Structure formats: C-alpha cells, structure tokens
Amino acid sequence: MPQNSESESRKLLGRLRDALAEESAGQQRLDRITQLIASSMETEVCSIYLFRDAETLELCATEGLKVEAVHQTRLRLGEGLVGRVARLGRPVNAADAPAAPGFRYMPETGEEAYSSFLGIPVQRLGEKLGVLVVQSKDARAYTDDEVYALEVVAMVLAEMTELGAFTGEGAALAVRHQQQVLFKGTVAQEGIAVGQVYLHEPRVVVTNPIADDPAAEQDRLDAAVEQLRRSVDGLLAGTAMADKDQREVLETYRMFANSRSWLRRMTEDIAAGLSAEAAVEKEQSAARTRLQSVPDAYMRDRMHDLDDLSNRLLRILTGQGRETGCEMPPNPILVARNIGPAELLDYGRDLRGIVLEQGSVGSHAAIVARALAIPLVIHADGIATEALNGDPILVDGEQGFVHLRPEERIIGSFRDKLAMQAKAQERYADLRDKPATTRCGTTVSLMMNAGLMADLPSLKGSGAEGVGLFRTELQFLTRNKVPRRGELAALYARVLDAATGRRVIFRTLDIGSDKVLPYMRRVDEPNPALGWRAIRVGLDKKGVMRMQLQALIRAAAGRPLWVMFPFVAQFEEFREGRALLLREIEGERRLGHELPSSVRIGAMLETPSLAFAPRQFFEMADFISIGGNDLKQFFFAADRENEKVRRRYDTLNVSFLTFIAQIVARCEETGTPLSFCGEDAGRPIEAVCLAAMGLRSLSMRPASIGPVKHLLCRVDLGAVRARIERAGAEGEQSVRPAVIELLQNDGWAI
Incomplete structure (x- = not known):
C-alpha cells in the first residue's frame, strides 16, 4: 500500500477518533462521521446502515442523500446492493450501480444522481452490524487502496458500535447488550x-481501535506474536507422545502463528492507523468471512483454529481472559x-x-x-x-x-x-425409602444412571435401588491419554464402595459416533451413529477392552460384578464379548487375584435386530437393558440429533410400545431379567406405560426417581394396559392422549 495512502488513512482515523471523543449524542456522532468520510475520500455520498434486527438494515446517517430518508429507509438482508453486502459479508464495488446485479432503486433517498457504489460490511467476528457506503456521480470503480481504507474505517465503526457509541437520544438505536x-x-x-x-x-473488548504511534503498535504486535509462538511451541513440545491428530492441530496452530501473510496484513492495518488489537480483530473477521464461504469442510474447520489463535493473541495484547476476567x-x-x-x-x-x-x-x-x-x-x-x-x-x-x-x-x-418443583421434591422425599408398588400390587425397581463418583451420593438421597447404568467412558473422554488399568480399578472400587452393597451395572466403553476420545483417530463415516462404535470398537481393539475388563474384575474383589456390553446388534457380538470377559476372569484366577463373588454379564438392546436374536442369546444373557434413546431413533429411523424429525415420533406410539411388549415376552420365555434405561424411563407418563407393557425395572437420572415413583404408586397397571390396547385397536397412532385422559379421570392433574 503506498505510503501516502497509509498517511491519509491515519489522518482520517485521527479525525474519527476526535469526533467520537466529543460530548454528543449518538446521532450527532454518526452524522459527523459520514461528513468526515465523504470529505476525506472526496465522494459526494457517505451513508451508514445499521441492523435494526437480524434481517433488517436501516439508514442511520448520510452525507449526500436526502436527510428525511434517515431512519425511514429500510432494507431486508440481501435486498439491493446494501443488503447484498450485508448478506455476503464482502465489499461490493460497482462503477455503474443501477446495472449491478441486485440493484434496488430507493427513490426516497435521491440516490439516482449517483452512479458509482462501494459498500463495505461493518462486522465484528462474524457478527453483522451494518454496511458503510460511499457513492459518486462519476461512473468509476474505486481503487484497491480506497477499498482498503474504507475497510479500516468500517473496522473502527464496528468496534464503536459494539461499545455503544452510536446510541442515545436521536439515534433510534437500542443500546447493545441490554435488550432481552x-x-x-x-x-x-x-x-x-x-x-x-x-x-x-x-469477549475481548477492544477499547482503543485507533492508535497514534504505528511503530509502538507494531512493537506490541511483534512481542505478542513472539509470545504466542513460544506458547504454541511449548504445547507441541509437551505432546511428543500424543496422538497424531492432536499434534496435527497444534502444527496447524504453529503454521498460522508463523504465517508471513497474516502478519503482513496486520502490519498494513497498523500502518493505516489501527491499534494492534484492532488489526488482529480486522484480520480475524476477514478470515472468518473468507473461510465460511469455502465449500471444503476441512478448510472451514481451519476457521476454528485461526479463531482460537487470534483470540489467544488478543488476550495477550489486552490482558483480558478467563484468568483475569470477572469472578464466577x-x-x-x-x-x-x-x-x-x-x-x-x-x-x-x-x-x-x-x-x-x-x-x-x-x-x-x-x-x-x-x-x-x-x-x-x-x-x-x-x-x-x-x-x-x-x-x-x-x-x-x-x-x-x-x-x-x-x-x-x-x-x-x-x-x-x-x-x-421444590415443593414436589419435598413430597417425593416421603417416598424415598418406600418401594414403587402400584395400586394393583406390582413393584417396579427404580435404578439411577451415573458416570462420575460425584453421582454416587444421589443413591441414598434419591431412593434409587442401585445403579442401572454406570457410563465408563467419561474416565476416558476427560483425559489426554488412555487411563492406566490401576487407575481404573481404583475408581471402579470406589464406585462399588460408595454403592454400599447396592447393585452397580458397569457398561463397557461406549465410544465412537460423536464420542471420540481425544487420543483416538477420528474415523470419517457418512453416518457415525450407525458406524464403528461401542462393542464394535471394543472387539476390534481388544487391548483396550481387555484392560478395562481386568480393571473391573480387580475392583470387584470378592463383591458381585455386573458388566453390560453396549450397542450389541447380533448374538455373535455378545457371545464374543462374554467369552473375552470369562477369559480375563480365568487369567486373573491364575494370577492369584481375588475374583468377584459372582459375575452377571448382560447386553444393551439398542438395535431392533437384537430383539430378533436366536433364543440362545436370551438364554445366555444374564440380563438385558433396553437402551431407549438409541432404540427409538433406530426404530423410527429418526436421528435424535435432527430437530426436524426427532420430535416427530412419540415414545408412546402404538407400534413402539407393541415392539417393547414383544421384547418383554421374549425375555419372559427364558426368564431373562429386563430393564429399560434412557430419558423416557424418567418421564412419569412414559414410565407408567413402560411398566404397563411388562417392564419391572427402570433406570433414570436421580432427580426423576421421585416423580416416577409418585405416579407409579397411584396407578393400576392393568387399567393402563387395557387403555393402551384399546387405543391400538381403535387405530390411534399414540396412546398418550388416551393415557392422560385415563389419569385425569382418576383425579390426576397432568
């Protein structure tokens, strides 16, 4: 960029800073800024459009257009050249504006006299704030230097808008970060x-976007970049034994931190008059805009790396951050x-x-x-x-x-x-030590789900009879490397100690899909939920599964051990996992280690295919737990991550409850204990319907046990089952309305 252009930019920014420092209302500031920009750039028109809401731009100040159009002219996002600039997040430079794609004539502004148009987005870190426009009567394209100068000004406007410099009397703009x-x-x-x-x-707040001394700002930037590079090098040095993917991320950080083009652009911004912080933010916003429009998913992901690196640099420059921020x-x-x-x-x-x-x-x-x-x-x-x-x-x-x-x-x-809710919890406390026995005399066992040692105190307070599901993957997900066998054995032993004799069912490592270990290579799969996960990973990576099974055996040490394999799709997977556990028990016996007093080996039924497994599976399994969350999404072919479909299908759908009843019948034939684990087990109406279909054990979050027990103790499961069957015979899709009506007729406010 030519030195004289840089000098002119600094002069303009200096005038803007003086205007912003004046004691005046927001509207007066906006008006003064448009006058200064038009004069400095020698254009007939300068206008500032700011967002009224997420979809509407409003003309908030102008020099050259009709004054009566201010706060009256509004455009939808994408409408006209101004709306196009806002939607794209990129400049629009048109020598003949009426002939440019998307042009919309606004007669109330008097803009028909002006041919050329240059619009620059006013944005901050991906947040759209408005559009800065200059126009001239001459049909000419603005030079690269002029575009750049206006981008620098737009950066300052973004920071000032963020700080509320344009609010107040006459501005007709709400103060940012104060509305509901x-x-x-x-x-x-x-x-x-x-x-x-x-x-x-x-948020890192840049309070000094304009600087007087480019040399001093450059020194600050150089020192901060050097500190950033040292910190990234230190992170890399500490990951010599880390997973390849983890090192690749840090190598990307180092590449960005040493990027000459990144540093050159920030140096140019400082020379134009921006402070070091504003220069970093300007390039961060520009990079976001560029990368968001790239079709390559890998390149779009790099936006997060550059964002993180830029934020680190901003925290170094400003001293702001979580460690120096406000107290919780x-x-x-x-x-x-x-x-x-x-x-x-x-x-x-x-x-x-x-x-x-x-x-x-x-x-x-x-x-x-x-x-x-x-x-x-x-x-x-x-x-x-x-x-x-x-x-x-x-x-x-x-x-x-x-x-x-x-x-x-x-x-x-x-x-x-x-x-x-607090009052209801007081009522539930009276039920804590009582069994969940229905009016018809059926007792339902209520268990709790857990995954952390911190969960175990809830066993006593909630009235849970045991832990129906202990998620073991959390100990793997929260570490940077595979936990040691001894660490796991000690943890599992503490879990059993805290349970004080109550049953704890340990689910083996359930990873894959969206639960990827930090030190495990991510496998790109078209549909991870149906891919390489849970027992499939364990059987393919037997070393990790064997280590976890050994830890569980050693933790039990003379106590009962319950182990459950997740996401079993066919009999052979369960049989292989069970054989692996039995071999590890035999190996521990040969080593002279104390063995569990008893071992129960079960499976989670989360795939419809397992419900149709051979009878031998049901005879071999010591227990089965229906994994309701996954089973429901596979039964209805409705991804539970997809808001468009996940609420479309009701758990109390007749076909799903019929399927549950079929699973119950198969388990009853072989005397296999069956439970239901998932979010629906903790919803009182769903829990009553599941119990009516024959389930006698439900596992849920601790806070749900009171409400579920409260309703179970007051219903007749036979009456609920009869109402469900009648709804099915009448062709109803969901039994929810019928069951709610039954409960209301029985005096319950639902």
Whole structure:
C-alpha cells in the first residue's frame, strides 16, 4: 500500500477518533462521521446502515442523500446492493450501480444522481452490524487502496458500535447488550435454571481501535506474536507422545502463528492507523468471512483454529481472559460456543445450567451435563456473542428456550415453576425409602444412571435401588491419554464402595459416533451413529477392552460384578464379548487375584435386530437393558440429533410400545431379567406405560426417581394396559392422549 495512502488513512482515523471523543449524542456522532468520510475520500455520498434486527438494515446517517430518508429507509438482508453486502459479508464495488446485479432503486433517498457504489460490511467476528457506503456521480470503480481504507474505517465503526457509541437520544438505536433476547435451541439435558451468565471465553473488548504511534503498535504486535509462538511451541513440545491428530492441530496452530501473510496484513492495518488489537480483530473477521464461504469442510474447520489463535493473541495484547476476567457469579450459567468434557468437569456442580452454540445431544459435554444433572441447551446460535458476564439468564431445559436479560414477568414465572418443583421434591422425599408398588400390587425397581463418583451420593438421597447404568467412558473422554488399568480399578472400587452393597451395572466403553476420545483417530463415516462404535470398537481393539475388563474384575474383589456390553446388534457380538470377559476372569484366577463373588454379564438392546436374536442369546444373557434413546431413533429411523424429525415420533406410539411388549415376552420365555434405561424411563407418563407393557425395572437420572415413583404408586397397571390396547385397536397412532385422559379421570392433574 503506498505510503501516502497509509498517511491519509491515519489522518482520517485521527479525525474519527476526535469526533467520537466529543460530548454528543449518538446521532450527532454518526452524522459527523459520514461528513468526515465523504470529505476525506472526496465522494459526494457517505451513508451508514445499521441492523435494526437480524434481517433488517436501516439508514442511520448520510452525507449526500436526502436527510428525511434517515431512519425511514429500510432494507431486508440481501435486498439491493446494501443488503447484498450485508448478506455476503464482502465489499461490493460497482462503477455503474443501477446495472449491478441486485440493484434496488430507493427513490426516497435521491440516490439516482449517483452512479458509482462501494459498500463495505461493518462486522465484528462474524457478527453483522451494518454496511458503510460511499457513492459518486462519476461512473468509476474505486481503487484497491480506497477499498482498503474504507475497510479500516468500517473496522473502527464496528468496534464503536459494539461499545455503544452510536446510541442515545436521536439515534433510534437500542443500546447493545441490554435488550432481552430469546434463543431457541435443542434440549440436551432436561431441567430449569435461573441465574447469571458466566462466559467460558469472555469477549475481548477492544477499547482503543485507533492508535497514534504505528511503530509502538507494531512493537506490541511483534512481542505478542513472539509470545504466542513460544506458547504454541511449548504445547507441541509437551505432546511428543500424543496422538497424531492432536499434534496435527497444534502444527496447524504453529503454521498460522508463523504465517508471513497474516502478519503482513496486520502490519498494513497498523500502518493505516489501527491499534494492534484492532488489526488482529480486522484480520480475524476477514478470515472468518473468507473461510465460511469455502465449500471444503476441512478448510472451514481451519476457521476454528485461526479463531482460537487470534483470540489467544488478543488476550495477550489486552490482558483480558478467563484468568483475569470477572469472578464466577452466584448461580452461574455457563455460556460458550462449545466446551470439552474435561473443562466442563473443572466447573463441576457449581454451575446451574449450560448453554452452547454448538454441540449435540450425544456430545461429550452433554454426557457430562447429564452426569452432573445440569440443564443443558445446545444450538443457541449467537448467544456467546450477545451475552455478557453477569447478565440475568433463564434456561428452559424442557422446551429448549433460553431467555437472556428477560423481563421481570418471565423471571417470576420461572421462579414460581422452580418453587413448585421444590415443593414436589419435598413430597417425593416421603417416598424415598418406600418401594414403587402400584395400586394393583406390582413393584417396579427404580435404578439411577451415573458416570462420575460425584453421582454416587444421589443413591441414598434419591431412593434409587442401585445403579442401572454406570457410563465408563467419561474416565476416558476427560483425559489426554488412555487411563492406566490401576487407575481404573481404583475408581471402579470406589464406585462399588460408595454403592454400599447396592447393585452397580458397569457398561463397557461406549465410544465412537460423536464420542471420540481425544487420543483416538477420528474415523470419517457418512453416518457415525450407525458406524464403528461401542462393542464394535471394543472387539476390534481388544487391548483396550481387555484392560478395562481386568480393571473391573480387580475392583470387584470378592463383591458381585455386573458388566453390560453396549450397542450389541447380533448374538455373535455378545457371545464374543462374554467369552473375552470369562477369559480375563480365568487369567486373573491364575494370577492369584481375588475374583468377584459372582459375575452377571448382560447386553444393551439398542438395535431392533437384537430383539430378533436366536433364543440362545436370551438364554445366555444374564440380563438385558433396553437402551431407549438409541432404540427409538433406530426404530423410527429418526436421528435424535435432527430437530426436524426427532420430535416427530412419540415414545408412546402404538407400534413402539407393541415392539417393547414383544421384547418383554421374549425375555419372559427364558426368564431373562429386563430393564429399560434412557430419558423416557424418567418421564412419569412414559414410565407408567413402560411398566404397563411388562417392564419391572427402570433406570433414570436421580432427580426423576421421585416423580416416577409418585405416579407409579397411584396407578393400576392393568387399567393402563387395557387403555393402551384399546387405543391400538381403535387405530390411534399414540396412546398418550388416551393415557392422560385415563389419569385425569382418576383425579390426576397432568
């Protein structure tokens, strides 16, 4: 870039800084800025359009167009050349604007007199804030230097908009980060939470986008980049024995950190008048825009690497970050784009709720959230950008809504709901030590699901009769390398100790699909949920399975041992897994180690195929647990990650309940104990229907045991079964309305 152009940019930015420093209302600032830009660039028109909402741009200030059009002219995202700039996130430079694709004539502005058009997006880290436009009567394309200069100005406008410089009297713009916002996400863990935002990665706020001394800013940038490079090299040095994929990610970080073109662009931005921080953010925003439009998925993934690296550099420059940020507020609700299981476990049970922009219902974070019984909503797009530390926030983990900065009426209704739940829990406490015996005299065993040592105290408090599912993968997911056999044996022994004689069913390692170990190479599969996962991985990687089985045997040491293999699709897989466990027991006997007092070997029935396995399977299995979450998605061919279809099919569908009844009948023929494990087991109406179909053991999260027991103790399963059968005979698709009607007629408010 020519030196004189850089000098002109610095002069313009200096004038903008002076204008922004003046004591004036937001509208006056906007008007002054458009005058300065038009004068500096020698154009007849300069206009600023800002977003009124996510889909609407509003003309907020202009020099050259009709003043009466300000706050009256509005465009939809993608409408006209201005809307096109906003939608693409890239400049539009047209010498003959009326002939350009997408042009829309706006007669109220008087723009017909101007031929040339240059529009620059005003955006900050992927967040669309507005569009900066210059126009001239001459039919000419603006030079690269002029485009660049306007991009630098747009960067400053983005930062000033973020800081609320254009709000106030006359601006007709709401103050940012103060309005209430409703986000619709996906429920990954049920529950309701009221609290305050705690950002996992606080926003780095650039308060000094314009700098007077380019040499000093360049020195600051060089020092920060050098520190960044050293930290990345240190991370690489500490992963000499790490998985190849992990090293590849860090090598990518090092490549970006040493990129000459990245550093050159930031150097040019500083020479044009930006501070070091603003230069980093400008290039981060530009890279996001470029990579988001790339069709190659691998290249789009690199956006996250560059984002992370840029954020690290910004934290070095500003000294901002989690370690220097605000303290965790009371009743914290964690807000993040995404988070790993180990990081989430570091927060522990201090959190009241979690809201993520990314993730999945089967992700590592969801597994930990379920283990900690913390409400979790995922796919809340944009919340990490909109939320600020300390903002009031409500998480509705029943419907998937997140209320950020809600009005008092909504807060009140949430608190009423929480109070009602607390009152109900007091009623359930009276049932804690009583069996779940129905009015017709049938007793249903209620077990709890667990995955962490921290879950075990809930055994006594919830009234659970034991642990129907202990997820062993969490100990693998939260480490950077395979845990040692001795570590696992000690952990499993502590679990059995904490259970004080109650049954604990250990599910062997259930990885694959979206549960990929940090040190395991990710296998690209078209449909991971139907791919290489769970027992399939264990049988192909017998070393890991043998090590885990040895740890379980040693942990039992004279106590009963219950082991369950997940995702069994056919008899042979179970038979092979069972034989492997029996061989390990024999090996431990030869070594002279104390053996379990008894061993029960079972399988999770999560695939419809296993329900039709040969009779020998049911005779060989010591017990079977229906994995309701997976079985339902495979039965209905409806991916539980897909919001368009996952709620389309009801657990209380006649065909699904008929299928459950068939499984119950097969187990009854061979006397094989059968249980149901999954989210539906913890929903009272679903639990009653499952019990009516013949299931006598249900496993659920601890908090669900009270409500389920409360309803079970007050129903006649025979009457429920008769109503289900009648609904089926009448051709009803779901029995839910019929069962609810039956319960209401019996005096229950549903």
